[in-house]
Amino acid sequence: MVFYLSAICYGRRALSLSPSITAKALHYSLRSKTKVPPTPSGKQPHNAHRRCIFGSTKITHHRGSFLHDDDVTLKPGQRIAIVPGGIRSKKASLRKMKNPQGISDRPFIDRIQIKTRGGSGGKGALSFHSLGSYKKRPCGGHGGRGGNVYLVTDPTISSLKMEKHHYMGGDGGRGGKNAMQGKNGTDVFVRVPCGVVVRRVLDWDEIEHDEDIGEEEELVTGFEAQTSMVGSSNEFDNEGEEDELEAELFEEQNLEEDNSDEDDEFFGREEIEVEHYSATSSEFNHDDNGGSDDENDQTINPHEKEDFGTEYEKIQSMKRQRKRRRKLRGAPLDYDDVVDQEVRGEDGMFHWSAPETSDDNDVMATTAYSGNAIRKTVFLADLDKPHTTLLVAEGGKPGVGNQAYANRPYFSNMESNAAKKSIPGMGETTYLELELKLIADVGLVGFPNAGKSSLLSAMSRARPKIASYPFTTLHPLVGSIQYRDGYQIVMADVPGLIDGAAEGRGRGIEFLRHIERTKALVYMVDAAGVDGRDPVNDLKILGKELREYGSSGIYGENEIGGEGEYEQEVRRRRREIMNRPSLILANKMDLISELDADMGRREELLFRLGQAGEEVGIFCEHGDVQGISAGVTGEGLRGLSKRLRQVLADMTNDTTNIADEYVASYLFMHAERQSSPEKDVSIARRANK
């Protein structure tokens, strides 16, 4: 939205501006002034009621340049653009002021629970022609169907951050007289990023149904069905006949059995409510009356209803208590606290591998990780292709209008049948757990501070945060490496892993699952050992962690149907993590002094890294151990971009000759910058921030 807010001054009354007023607030305060005196020429200015400031007003700029670059005193009739360029662009420039390097600070959410509910169907109308030869013929229109809720994958979004957590389809409209059909409820499409795994969270009833409250549970459902049937009869259009219809409804249970086949065929629907009702009412009366005769079975005694109500209340409160207990069990912990505890040692300094922690802390870490998975889930779909649609909550069926009976040769039971059929279905309610697993070609794994984000930033246009402390990157981030011929490789920067990551330490499993779908891996170590670490040892630990992760059980082991196709697929993908083509990168080569370099330290290090990789089973070819400087000189990036493409091409049996000019295009910009000494400084500064 771009708008220019003009101020037009009349008369001498002053408008005082509070020192904290923002352009937006001013806009709204102006909008509220509806009384506008005529202009000196007697004409009403266009949209003046929105744009008028009374009196001569001094607009002072403050808080940066919210209002205007200079102080302005308005004279009568003078117009100024209070927000030059429009509010949005101003916001963008403010954002840029705060974050001049455009470092990615968007919230990233990769697991979320949402509730979806289809809209309920519209009620069918019960009405009759009142005139002419059709007089008294039924003419009630059918209701509209309830709106569905769908999930749709959208390749333009990359996080599961959603506007809201409840999505409901529109309700269907009621049918009208003269056979007018109600309008269908609107469908709702929830946009999700590609790579989302959808699971349905099982209802509490579904999990514990068989365990301890089996019988009571059935009674409760029966009672609900019963009350809903009775309650819905209040909505009949013809109020005088309400009681009669209700009575008939119950009396016709027996007749219904005879006719039901025919009716079901006619409407193409199942009479679930009625069946339910008849079953529970007889069961219920039988229990309380100690076996009353058949006739009494068809009516509801109010006292019995009361008794049943207390029982119902009891079960409900039991349910609530259990829910509360479950909530306490699964209360999520603050991840950041856990990470802090693990990384910051007692000396107040950061440690790469976690300092010794008590068992409790380990338990906390794993509980925090598994906290969200406490509810049982069933796998629904893996939405990994763009523009895929998945129906998650179906709208309710429409109620049938009594026009359906218009051509029936007999009218016995017609009204009561029509009344029953006119009741619409409720929309389906589902609780879903959405889990995002990034879809990237290459995954970057390494210890904190190895320079993973620096590499992503150097090879793509992604702007991850880079700093000299561990866990700078807290969320996985993807960037696209662009080649001059249009080819793209998507690279995922995964937050730093530490010793014990495969067991969940430092949220290791949370991060590792993002490399499940990658085709190739890049292991990165800090060659200079800036933080006193040994690169060869680091590589061994990384290899070990990935191997352990590959053989671990899948996340959410408590899922029902854990041996389904999807679970098998996940296990397969994990098992072959170590078989993925990999590159080993020794970063920060610029820090190895020339003297050391002359003595062949670089070659020696690369050789030892190659050996270590072989030892821990990293699948890496001889030439794929490379030294680079991702953050400072850009050394080795050109060759790396070519090699990455080659590796992926080999996997797909792509025989295209990768010419020299096909190296990633962004690297050229990087290289050009390197040639200017001033820009060198800026790159180094950026890298060190």
Ligand SMILES: Nc1nc2c(ncn2[C@@H]2O[C@H](COP(=O)(O)OP(=O)(O)OP(=O)(O)O)[C@@H](O)[C@H]2O)c(=O)[nH]1
């Ligand atoms: N000298 C030198 N420093 C580098 C190089 N690459 C990165 N660094 C520095 O290493 C530090 C860590 O870089 P990051 O890219 O944030 O490391 P990371 O692996 O993403 O770290 P986490 O996000 O914490 O896992 C920063 O201070 C960078 O400036 C390099 O090639 N040479």
Ligand SMILES: [Mg+2]
């Ligand atoms: Mg990082």
